[in-house]
Amino acid sequence: MEEAKKIGYRGVLKQKEYMKSTSALVVNRFGDAIDAIASTWIVYELTGNAMWSALIYGMNTLPTVLITPFAGAFVEGRNKKAIMVITDLIRALCVAYVATGYLFGILQAWHLVLTTLMISTVEAFRTPASTAITPMILEKEYYDYGMSLSGALSTVVELIGTGLAAGIIAVIGTSGAIYLDMATFVISAGIIATMNTREEKKAHQKFDAKEYVETLKEGLSYSFRKKAILLLCMIALFLNGILVPLNSLQAPFIKEVLGGGAAALSVMGVSISLSMLAGSVLYPMIRSKVSGKALCVFCGLAIAAFYIGTVACRPLYASELAMYVIFAALTFLLGISAALASAFTSVEMLKVVEEGYLARVGAIFAALTVAVNPIVSFLLTAVTKVMGTATIFLIAGGLAVAATILMLANKSLNEV
Known part of the structure; x- marks a missing residue:
């Protein structure tokens, strides 16, 4: 703990x-922030139908849940x-196709689904590959600060990209905005290509179905065998899962409970963004003084x-000023706790998983955490x-309290 603090x-x-x-990630995040706004307008202009937006959202999450666990074993x-x-x-080619199709008026909604x-x-x-490559380019004692810096810079750039x-x-x-997103993918690829990793001298490995199945089974067995x-x-x-009610019911909550409007949505967005940035930056310092169990209990x-x-x-919401102050304070608390918990799980996963299993475990981890969203939404x-x-x-809130009590009673959390 003390060593990490000095670093x-x-x-x-x-x-x-x-x-x-990290630079490649930041460039990607900037492009994604702009693309998110531009793509929303493209879908609306092409279809004017919410069904297509829902379908495209589903296509975006489906491979993460269904393919990522198997991709981890391949990687x-x-x-x-x-x-x-x-x-x-x-990704750059796919985005370029969308931009070009829209520019020349030949883009159709089903093209967006396929891309x-x-x-x-x-x-x-890419996700399990990125996870597995981290120990090759970052020394273990730098994990806390390295992951926090990456998260903080990504948040800042996303805010800038959304604002611009x-x-x-x-x-x-x-179309120009989409082409800009394409450029960020190309720049990211160029930056990554210059990285010097220990794996560069490894010979190309041909795909072997038997070996792949064995690798997949080993990864699953390893994941379920280790308590941490x-x-x-x-x-x-x-x-x-616990954040889905807020994410999916923002508008009705603000109208029914707060009695507010679009301004309250803006307050929430700004407050959560700033607090998540603060949580990412402060995580290494907090973690150096607080146990994993105490951190998880606080977040819960x-x-x-x-x-x-x-x-x-x-x-208290009869006073509009009081409503905004209370709401901003509570959303700030939510954002900083979510950032701390997210940083904790990401960093500790790097620490407890052996390097040879990191791609597989990281893939399973990513798929499970994404899969819970549509289940809770349903x-x-x-x-x-x-x-x-x-x-x-x-x-x-009651479920969060119950989960916190379980974490408090869990002896295994003392070891993380």
């Missing part, structure tokens, strides 16, 4: 290969850097406080027919 962010900046990886033992470069270039599916599929291979998106689209058009991995997966599942209670507090404070769709948003938030 600090300055030491991470000297980890040249890791900083290349293991192969050149991760090469996989990252190739997948970035494939989205293609991009998400190659990302299913409208202006960029106004200046160079929607299962525990981190459970924490990540809790974190993703903070999430419970948000859900229960926003409803319990309803009598349950909420049924629940909202019989109870109001305030009741759902109180139940979510």
Whole structure:
């Protein structure tokens, strides 16, 4: 703990290969932030139908859930850097197709479905490769600060990209904005190609079905055998699942409970973004002084406080100023706890998983955490027919308290 505290962010900046990886990530995030705005407009202009938006969203998450666990076994033992470069270039080609098709008026909605599916599929291979390459380019004692720096820079760049998106689209058009996203993928591939990793001298490995199946089985067995991995997966599942009520019921919650409007949505967005940035930056310092169990317990209670507090404070919302102050404070608490919990699971996963299993375990981890979102969303769709948003938030708060008690009683969490 003390050693990590002395290292600090300055030491991470000297980890040249890791900083290349972080730079590629930051460039990608900037392009994605702009693309998110531009693509939304493209879907609306092409279809004017919410069904297509839902379908494209589904195509974006489906490969993560279904393909990533199997992709992790394929990635293991192969050149991760090469996989990252190739997948970035494939993503660039897909985005270029969308931009060109829209520019010349030949793009159709089903083209967007196919390109989205293609991009998400190659990302299913890139994600475990990116996870597995981290120990090759970042020394273990730098994990806390390195992952925190990466997360903080990504958040800042996403905020900048989102803020500039409208202006960029106004200046160079929607197609131009999509082409800019394409350029970020190419730049990312170029940066990654210059990284110096220990795997570069490995010979190309041909695909062997038997060996692949064995590798997949070993990865699954390893994941379910180690208590620390299962525990981190459970924490990540809790974190993703417990935030679904807020993410999916923002508008009705603000209208029914707060009595607010679009301004309250803006307050929430700004407050959560700033708090998640603060959580990412502060994580290494907090982690050096606080045990993993204490950190998880704090995050669980903070999430419970948000859900229960926003409803319990309803009598105070008669004053608009009081409503905004209370809501901003509670969303800030939520954001910083979510950032700390996310950083904890990501960093500890790198620490507890052996390097040879990292791609496979990381892939399974990613698939599980994404899969919980549509499951909880489906349950909420049924629940909202019989109870109001305030009741759902109180139940979510109660579940967060129950999960916190379980974490407090879990002896295995003392070892993480």
